[in-house]
Amino acid sequence: MSKFEYAPAPESRSVVDIASSYGLFIDGKFVEPADGVSFKTVNPATEETLADVSQASAADVDRAVKAARRAYERVWGPMSGAERGKYIFRLARIMQERAREFAVLESLDNGKPIKESRDVDVPTAAAHFFYHAGWADKLEYAGLSPAGSPPPKPLGVVGQVIPWNFPLLMLAWKIAPALATGNTVVLKPAETTPLTALLFAEVCRQADLPPGVVNIVTGAGETGQALVEHPDVDKIAFTGSTAVGKAIARTVAGTRKRLSLELGGKAANIVFDDAAMDQAVEGIVTGIFFNQGHVCCAGSRLLVQESVADDVIRRLKRRLQTLRVGDPLDKNTDIGAINSAEQLGRITELAQVGEAEGATRWSPECTLPERGYWFAPTVFTDVSQSHRIAQEEIFGPVLSVLTFRTPQEAVAKANNTPYGLSAGIWTEKGSRILWMADQLKAGVVWANTFNRFDPTSPFGGYKESGYGREGGRHGLEAYVSLDADGTTRPTRTGGSR
Ligand code: TAP
Numbered sequence: 001m002s003k004f005e006y007a008p009a010p011e012s013r014s015v016v017d018i019a020s021s022y023g024l025f026i027d028g029k030f031v032e033p034a035d036g037v038s039f040k041t042v043n044p045a046t047e048e049t050l051a052d053v054s055q056a057s058a059a060d061v062d063r064a065v066k067a068a069r070r071a072y073e074r075v076w077g078p079m080s081g082a083e084r085g086k087y088i089f090r091l092a093r094i095m096q097e098r099a100r101e102f103a104v105l106e107s108l109d110n111g112k113p114i115k116e117s118r119d120v121d122v123p124t125a126a127a128h129f130f131y132h133a134g135w136a137d138k139l140e141y142a143g144l145s146p147a148g149s150p151p152p153k154p155l156g157v158v159g160q161v162i163p164w165n166f167p168l169l170m171l172a173w174k175i176a177p178a179l180a181t182g183n184t185v186v187l188k189p190a191e192t193t194p195l196t197a198l199l200f201a202e203v204c205r206q207a208d209l210p211p212g213v214v215n216i217v218t219g220a221g222e223t224g225q226a227l228v229e230h231p232d233v234d235k236i237a238f239t240g241s242t243a244v245g246k247a248i249a250r251t252v253a254g255t256r257k258r259l260s261l262e263l264g265g266k267a268a269n270i271v272f273d274d275a276a277m278d279q280a281v282e283g284i285v286t287g288i289f290f291n292q293g294h295v296c297c298a299g300s301r302l303l304v305q306e307s308v309a310d311d312v313i314r315r316l317k318r319r320l321q322t323l324r325v326g327d328p329l330d331k332n333t334d335i336g337a338i339n340s341a342e343q344l345g346r347i348t349e350l351a352q353v354g355e356a357e358g359a360t361r362w363s364p365e366c367t368l369p370e371r372g373y374w375f376a377p378t379v380f381t382d383v384s385q386s387h388r389i390a391q392e393e394i395f396g397p398v399l400s401v402l403t404f405r406t407p408q409e410a411v412a413k414a415n416n417t418p419y420g421l422s423a424g425i426w427t428e429k430g431s432r433i434l435w436m437a438d439q440l441k442a443g444v445v446w447a448n449t450f451n452r453f454d455p456t457s458p459f460g461g462y463k464e465s466g467y468g469r470e471g472g473r474h475g476l477e478a479y480v481s482l483d484a485d486g487t488t489r490p491t492r493t494g495g496s497r
Contacts, residue, residue: 006324009331011114016105018195021052024060024218025201027067028211034059039220041194044111045328045337045372053194056217058226061186064215065230068157068184071212076184077154085136088179090207092129098203099123102196106168107328109195111337111373112291114329124453125172128471131455132180135476139181142473145482152480154182155258156234159227161248163240164190164339165294165395169453170239171197173470175214176455181479183235186215188227192340194218225251233257237478239296242393242419242464260468260478262296262460264393265421267442268414269299269450270404273308275426279448281315284399287424287450289323289377292335293397294343296465297422299450301390303410306403313381313401320377321364335397338373347375347396354380354389359400385416393419407432411439420462424450443469 021038023030033054040049056064076084095102102125103118112121135142140151158178162170167189178185189197201216217223221244228236228248235258238248242263252259269287271280287299304312328336338344355361359380368374375396383390383400390400404410414423423442425433437445443461446452453459458474460466468478 006332008327010327011104011107011329011331013104013108013329015101016108018051018105018108022054022194022198022218024054024056024064025198025204025214025216026060026064027215028205028209030201033057034063039191041109041192043108043372044192044339045369047371050109050195053198053218056188056219056223056226061217061223061226061230064186064217065157065159065227065232067212068186068215069232071210072154072156072184075210076179076213077156077182079182081137081139081182084179084182085133087207087209088129088133088136088176091203091209092126092133094203094206095122095126095129095200098199099126102168102199104329105199106196107336109193110164110167111328111339113333113336115331115333116291120453121166121169124455125168128169128172128176128455132176136180139476139480142476144473144477144480149482152181152476152482155479155481156183157232158183158185158235158237158479159230159233160185160187160237161224161227161240162187162189164193165291165296167193168196168200171200174237174239177470177475177479178237179213181476183479184213186217186227186233188217188219188224191218191220228252235259235479237468238262242466245466258478260470261466262468262470263421263464263466264395265296265298265419265461265465266301266391266393266417267297267299267419267422267424268301268303268410268417268440269424270303270410270414270426270436271305271308271312272407272425272427272429272432273305274428276428276448277308277312277315280426281312281319283424283426283448283450284312284316285319285323288399289335289397290451292338292375294339294395295451297444297451298395299422299424300394300399301414302399302401303404303413304401305410306405309401309403313379316379317362317364320379323364323366323377325366325374325376326369335377338375338396341373343395344373344375347394347398350389350392350394351378351398354383354387354398354400357387357389359383359387359389385413391417407436411436415439415441418464421460421465422446
């Protein structure tokens with residue numbers, strides 16, 4: 001039977017205006033870096049250079065922290081919550097108004113499909129600002145401190161370091177709660193995806209946000225390290241790999257800085273024999289192939305009940321044959337480009353390890369573009385618990401399939417990981433969902449859905465997936481002091497159970 005093909009439906013690039021070079025955003029202005037060093041950011045789908053971006057040195061980070069401190073002491077700290085809320089609402093509205101520009105820029109710099117940047121990243125980022133704007137004047141009623149005790153106070157200057165997989169959304173997760181609680185911010189975006197953070201800097205100017213409240217310092221790992229080590233930063237909020245998170249925890253240990261860490265994951269997506277199978281297959285696809293699998297909470301381990309494993313794998317393979325891999329700006333594209341040559345190298349290496357360890361590798365037939373960084377959706381069956389592809393975070397479009405017979409075995413296998421960020425359960429039985437959710441050591445457990453995000457819902461991990469929560473009322477705790485004198489306490493929020 002002949003197959004209907006989709007005609008290309010490319011989104012126009014004309015909505016974005018990328019400058020040839022960008023300075024650092026410090027104290028409300030774009031400024032040159034002290035030592036004049038820059039790096040290039042490229043479109044991973046074409047390897048075309050998009051812009052030269054400044055690399056912030058320790059001296060630039062110091063300038064940014066000083067600007068944030070001044071803004072905290074003179075303007076943002078003393079401002080009423082209601083006034084702060086107005087600014088944050090304004091940021092949210094401008095982000096919505098410029099949504100198409102943000103979406104196209106994100107897809108160009110990151111490689112993710114436009115339908116995801118347009119329908120998930122940008123609207124969810126704006127939703128985080130709207131949600132937190134609403135909290136700004138209600139913090140004393142948030143139940144963060146016991147009745148009768150002083151209202152929560154901001155911490156001061158917050159240093160934030162974010163990864164490349166959801167550049168704008170991770171910025172929103174970080175900046176919105178920090179501003180709502182009265183802190184000022186110095187944020188370092190990932191080296192490979194700085195452009196939407198720089199567009200957000202422009203939005204801060206458009207919103208007349210007081211200078212120094214938000215500062216954006218672009219650069220590589222050393223810039224992040226300079227921010228983490230800066231003595232006048234009151235809190236570090238980090239999202240990224242577990243290895244870098246551990247290094248940051250070591251640096252911060254023994255200082256008065258507060259720390260929250262959102263790190264890696266190796267989530268189990270668990271399918272029982274009574275699940276609605278077509279729905280479950282869609283959830284498996286969303287779980288691991290959304291955003292090319294560059295998702296900390298990706299359902300990268302499929303645990304399927306043995307009695308239905310053959311059927312699930314057959315349906316899954318049939319579904320994967322319909323996924324379209326290619327131009328991120330094409331509105332039909334399901335899977336875009338891998339974010340960098342380095343990440344492609346890591347995915348390729350781990351997939352080869354999977355084969356060498358004896359797992360069976362399968363990908364649908366698909367023609368990958370000649371230029372850029374691409375990896376076909378891949379499924380490994382015959383995977384055992386000890387395989388590296390069942391243990392290590394691949395952070396790419398690669399699914400490892402394991403089987404189980406009983407719910408107890410599913411729980412034991414799901415929890416057999418150093419991580420504990422998320423999990424999914426597919427079953428018709430409500431009681432089983434509740435029992436499983438109670439047993440699974442994961443910060444988020446989805447039932448009959450996967451990879452759903454909402455600003456009202458706290459998100460965060462157990463074990464090596466980090467500590468602290470982002471989003472919801474719980475997320476506010478990471479940005480306030482409950483001490484009467486407003487000093488910071490070296491406490492962690494969230495944590496293991
Ligand atoms: P990392 O390599 O850890 O980088 C994260 C950020 O830290 C980047 O901005 C990076 O700069 C910076 N950085 C690198 N070395 C640093 C150092 N020594 N001190 C301070 N900052 C440093 O992670 P990644 O590869 O970008 O992101 C993927 C990882 O993030 C995955 O493990 C994923 O699971 C995790 N992640 C977790 C979550 C949550 S919510 N738990 C969400 C998204 C991603 P450069 O970009 O210049 O290297």
